[in-house]
Amino acid sequence: MYRTYLELVKPGIVAGNLISLAGGYLLASQGVVDASHLALVISGAALVIGSGCAANNVIDRDIDRLMERTYARPMATGSISIRSALAFTCILALIGFSLLYAATHRIAPLFLMLIGYVVYVGLYSLILKRRSVHATLVGSISGAIPPVVGYCSVRGTLDTAAVALFVIFGIWQMPHSYAIALFRWKDYEAASIPVLPLVKGRHHAKRRIVLYIAAFIAAALALPALGYVGNLYLSTVLLSGVYWLKTALAGFSASDDARWARRVFAASIAAVVLISVAMSIDAARGIQHS
Numbered sequence: 001m002y003r004t005y006l007e008l009v010k011p012g013i014v015a016g017n018l019i020s021l022a023g024g025y026l027l028a029s030q031g032v033v034d035a036s037h038l039a040l041v042i043s044g045a046a047l048v049i050g051s052g053c054a055a056n057n058v059i060d061r062d063i064d065r066l067m068e069r070t071y072a073r074p075m076a077t078g079s080i081s082i083r084s085a086l087a088f089t090c091i092l093a094l095i096g097f098s099l100l101y102a103a104t105h106r107i108a109p110l111f112l113m114l115i116g117y118v119v120y121v122g123l124y125s126l127i128l129k130r131r132s133v134h135a136t137l138v139g140s141i142s143g144a145i146p147p148v149v150g151y152c153s154v155r156g157t158l159d160t161a162a163v164a165l166f167v168i169f170g171i172w173q174m175p176h177s178y179a180i181a182l183f184r185w186k187d188y189e190a191a192s193i194p195v196l197p198l199v200k201g202r203h204h205a206k207r208r209i210v211l212y213i214a215a216f217i218a219a220a221l222a223l224p225a226l227g228y229v230g231n232l233y234l235s236t237v238l239l240s241g242v243y244w245l246k247t248a249l250a251g252f253s254a255s256d257d258a259r260w261a262r263r264v265f266a267a268s269i270a271a272v273v274l275i276s277v278a279m280s281i282d283a284a285r286g287i288q289h290s
Contacts, residue, residue, distance in 0.1 A: 004074050005088060008057055009050030016269075017049050017146040018042055023276030024147030024165050027228065028154035031284035040103035041153045045146060047096030048113050052142070054089040055121045058082060063130070067187035093117070100153075108152045116145030130192070133199045136177045144170035147276075164222045169272070171216045175209040175248065176268040182261035206251045209264060213248050217241035220275060229282040236278035240271040 025038060057064070061075035061082075074080045080088075100110055120142035128135035147165040152158065181188055181195035182205060188195050197205040220237040223229045244267040247260075254260035 004079050008054045008074050008080060008085060008088065009092070010053035010057070011050075013053055014046050014049050016272075017143070018046055019273055019276050020169055021045050021146035021150035023279050024150030024162075025154055026150075026280035027161065027165075027223075027283045028151040029283065037103055037153075040099050041109075041150065044096045044099030044101075044103060045113065045149060047092045047099065048117060049096075049146070051089050051092035051096060052117050052120045054085060054092065056125045058085050058089065059121070059125045060129075063191040063193065066191045067184075069184060069187055100149075104153050104156070106152070106156050108157060109149045112145055112149050112152060116142040116149075119145075131194070133194045133196055136174065136181075136195065139177070140170045140173035143173040144168075160226055161223065161228045164219070164226065164228075167222070168216065168219045168275075171212055171219050172268065172272055175212040175216070175244075176265065176272075178205050178209050178212075179261045179264040179268060181205070183258040183265065185258070202257055203252075206248070209251070210245065210248045213241070213245045216271075217245065223279065229279050231282075233275065233278040233282045236274050240267075240274045243267060244271050 021042065022038075025041060026033065057073055057075045060070070061073075064070035064073050064076035070076060075082075075085060097110060097113070100113060104110070119138065124135055124139040124142065128138055144166045147169050148158075148162050151162050151165055155162070178196055181197045182202065185197060188198055196208060217237060220241065221234070224231075224234045224237075244264070247263050247267045251257070251260045251264070
């Protein structure tokens with residue numbers, strides 16, 4: 001039963017968001033880290049994100065039954081009742097927000113996390129996912145919130161670095177999500193979800209992927225340009241970004257779109273993990289905003 005509830009919160013998605021949150025936190029702390037504070041922030045954020053994922057599972061239980069990758073999820077199989085899942089969702093959110101407040105005693109991180117929660121559960125999952133090709137763009141807002149929450153948990157307010165983090169991680173979501181839609185084409189088609197490749201075609205999606213990756217690289221370079229990070233981060237962005245872009249460009253001559261899209265997806269994961277680590281290391285070295 002415990003494993004079933006763990007599956008409900010989508011631990012892979014939670015872990016991915018916590019990596020970017022930790023990157024934002026460590027960027028703001030610049031090497032001076034209170035371990036107990038960091039643990040509270042991460043724990044609170046993990047529970048709130050998990051709550052959002054559980055709510056998404058409840059909302060998507062019908063379409064999850066139609067897709068190969070999701071048909072075995074707890075809500076799709078009925079192994080957890082709707083009432084129990086919703087109660088679990090509310091408990092996670094309540095404890096998560098309480099831990100965030102206990103850690104920060106600040107409104108900004110709580111407000112930002114609430115925005116991310118409402119966007120993901122309300123606008124994306126409940127309203128737009130089944131209706132609009134723009135759902136991915138709206139969903140990217142929630143995906144960009146964790147690093148900003150991590151940053152503001154230390155600094156307490158929004159500044160240019162926080163805005164840059166939001167833009168960087170928001171743009172990253174787009175080619176990452178389009179790649180998933182391409183190699184999970186049959187799943188989205190079976191569930192009639194209007195993702196870009198299905199609505200506009202594969203070639204159009206490939207062009208968008210390339211453009212968004214180029215925009216991601218440009219946005220990511222804002223942090224060193226503003227003096228928040230140094231050469232390690234700069235080199236990491238250029239190397240991982242160019243590799244990701246090169247992988248995406250290969251799609252125009254790819255003979256197997258699904259295999260190519262998986263490579264783009266893998267490159268996107270590598271890029272976001274590497275830049276999160278690099279910004280943390282540069283900050284720990286004492287890089288200061290000039």
